[in-house]
Amino acid sequence: MDPGDHWEQPMNRRSFGLVLGACAGFLALPRAFAEGAALSDAAIRDILRRRVDVDRRATGMVVGIVADGRRRVVAYGTQAAGDSRPVAADTLFEIGSLTKVFTALLLADAVQRKQLRFDDPVDRYLPAGFQTPQYNGRAITLADLATHTSGLPLFPPLTGHPLEALARYTAADLRAWLAGLALSRDPGSRWEYSNVGYGLLGLALANQAGASYEGLLDRRILDPLGLRDTTLHPAGTARDRLAVGHSPTLAPVPPVDLGLFAPAGALRSTAQDLLRFAEAVLPGSGSPLEVPAQQLLGIRRPAPPIGGDQALGWEMAGGTDPYVVKDGVTAGQAASIVLDLPRRIGVVVLSNALPVKMKAPPDGGVGAADLARHLVRPALPLG
Numbered sequence: 001m002d003p004g005d006h007w008e009q010p011m012n013r014r015s016f017g018l019v020l021g022a023c024a025g026f027l028a029l030p031r032a033f034a035e036g037a038a039l040s041d042a043a044i045r046d047i048l049r050r051r052v053d054v055d056r057r058a059t060g061m062v063v064g065i066v067a068d069g070r071r072r073v074v075a076y077g078t079q080a081a082g083d084s085r086p087v088a089a090d091t092l093f094e095i096g097s098l099t100k101v102f103t104a105l106l107l108a109d110a111v112q113r114k115q116l117r118f119d120d121p122v123d124r125y126l127p128a129g130f131q132t133p134q135y136n137g138r139a140i141t142l143a144d145l146a147t148h149t150s151g152l153p154l155f156p157p158l159t160g161h162p163l164e165a166l167a168r169y170t171a172a173d174l175r176a177w178l179a180g181l182a183l184s185r186d187p188g189s190r191w192e193y194s195n196v197g198y199g200l201l202g203l204a205l206a207n208q209a210g211a212s213y214e215g216l217l218d219r220r221i222l223d224p225l226g227l228r229d230t231t232l233h234p235a236g237t238a239r240d241r242l243a244v245g246h247s248p249t250l251a252p253v254p255p256v257d258l259g260l261f262a263p264a265g266a267l268r269s270t271a272q273d274l275l276r277f278a279e280a281v282l283p284g285s286g287s288p289l290e291v292p293a294q295q296l297l298g299i300r301r302p303a304p305p306i307g308g309d310q311a312l313g314w315e316m317a318g319g320t321d322p323y324v325v326k327d328g329v330t331a332g333q334a335a336s337i338v339l340d341l342p343r344r345i346g347v348v349v350l351s352n353a354l355p356v357k358m359k360a361p362p363d364g365g366v367g368a369a370d371l372a373r374h375l376v377r378p379a380l381p382l383g
Contacts, residue, residue: 038067039375041074047371047382048076051351056250057367058353060087060243064271065375066279066346073271079352080244080252089272092234093243093350094256095335096328097362098274099267100198101296102221102230104146104313105281106205108292109220116208118143118299125204130175132200135183142204144187145197146312147301151183152196154361155261163331167257174199174260191303191310193361195264202263213263224288225280230269232262242268243352245332250353253332265328269335271348278337278346297324306362314339315362323376327364329355336364336372347375357383 044063051057060077073089110116116125121139123132132140135151144150156177158165206213214232222230234242245253258266269277280287283294296312303310308317314324328335334351355367364370366383373380 041072044074044375045076048074051371052077057248057356058351059083059246059250060091060352061368061371062087062089062091062093062271062348062350063371063375064089064275064278064346064348066275066282068344069279071275071279073275075271077352079242081246081250083244087243087352090229090241090270091243091350092229092238092241092268092270093335093352094245094328094330094333095267095269095274095350096256096265096330096333098269098326098328098335098337099263099265101313101326101337102217102267103198103202103205103263104296105289105292106216106220107142107146107201108295108312109289110205110208111295112292116142118146122200122204125208126200127171127203127207130178130203132178133181133183135186138186138188140187142201143299143312145194145201145204147299147310148191148193148197148303149188149301149310150194150197151185151187151190151192152181152194152200154193155195163254163256166261167259169260171203171260188301191301191305193305195261198264199261203260205263221289225276227269227273227276230267230273230277232266232268234268241270243333243350245330246353247332248354248356253354256330256332265330271350274335274337274348274350275346278339278348282339282344282346283341284344305360318377321377323373325373327362327369327372329358329361329364329367334364334368336368338372338376340376345376347372349375 048061051061059081060079062075064073075087077087079085079087111118119141122142140150202213206216209216247253279285280289281293296314300309300311306315308315314326316322317325324339326337332354334355336349338347349368349372351368355365358365370383374382
């Protein structure tokens with residue numbers, strides 16, 4: 001038996017529904033939501049105003065909420081310091097590690113198409129010459145990569161400025177580093193957040209499909225869901241809608257370029273698109289990707305450092321009143337999505353500044369992450 005097999009929880013439509021039904025509050029809209037994500041637009045706008053004008057945590061923030069198929073967006077502030085252009089539902093933000101959910105969905109979609117399996121070794125799909133390390137004969141699987149249990153580190157060793165080094169890191173560099181890498185434990189045995197893992201996962205999925213990662217993402221996810229503003233490379237008039245990143249002191253920060261590691265965190269998107277995405281992955285959506293989206297939660301592995309379980313792409317938190325979450329942080333922007341599956345609620349928060357009070361990855365700090373959680377679970381305080 002595979003060392004990680006006892007963690008796997010395969011789910012079909014029926015079992016997924018049973019899990020949802022067992023969650024607290026499935027039959028009644030709880031007071032927590034009535035007081036949280038159902039805040040008036042004016043109340044949410046006041047929170048954003050305080051963040052931008054009083055606390056100076058960003059120059060612009062956007063909140064999106066979908067509940068029972070109804071969407072609303074509240075925005076406050078500007079695209080950049082000293083810029084008069086307001087942020088809006090169609091402002092493009094860097095969404096960082098929210099990209100991982102899209103990459104994980106590509107994996108689940110390929111499994112749904114019977115092109116591969118979650119427990120396949122990643123080496124089977126990597127380009128010629130790539131070989132990942134093993135430990136005690138245990139190979140790294142696709143599910144290991146998607147659940148941060150591969151044993152691979154956050155990033156490979158880099159020289160010089162990290163962002164500049166990532167942008168110029170090549171497939172040949174990655175291949176050579178992997179060839180000399182020794183694992184310290186069995187793949188699948190322990191959680192450790194890894195952008196390397198998601199870079200490899202994106203590379204493997206694209207190679208298996210005979211496409212680029214960007215082309216595969218467009219064909220399998222973005223086009224079917226109508227996500228026209230979710231992209232690695234904004235072009236044309238979309239560039240005029242790009243939020244500028246900022247440091248915690250609101251100094252401008254250059255756009256992120258992750259190069260080979262784009263599948264781990266390089267997408268840009270809007271509140272409008274992310275609400276469409278959130279609605280599409282909620283149970284009962286009827287979207288073209290509803291079934292593979294459900295499968296993202298069918299494999300969960302313990303992740304003590306984040307206080308919950310790691311699913312494919314998503315993190316599971318909330319204890320007895322669980323919710324699904326993913327945060328994204330780049331050098332100068334932040335994003336968060338929180339889903340309350342039984343109540344079919346999704347919350348999106350975007351910010352054009354680096355959060356404060358961050359801990360180790362994937363912590364989202366005080367910025368987008370704490371606000372998104374607070375809107376779904378008001379007992380969780382704002383930072």
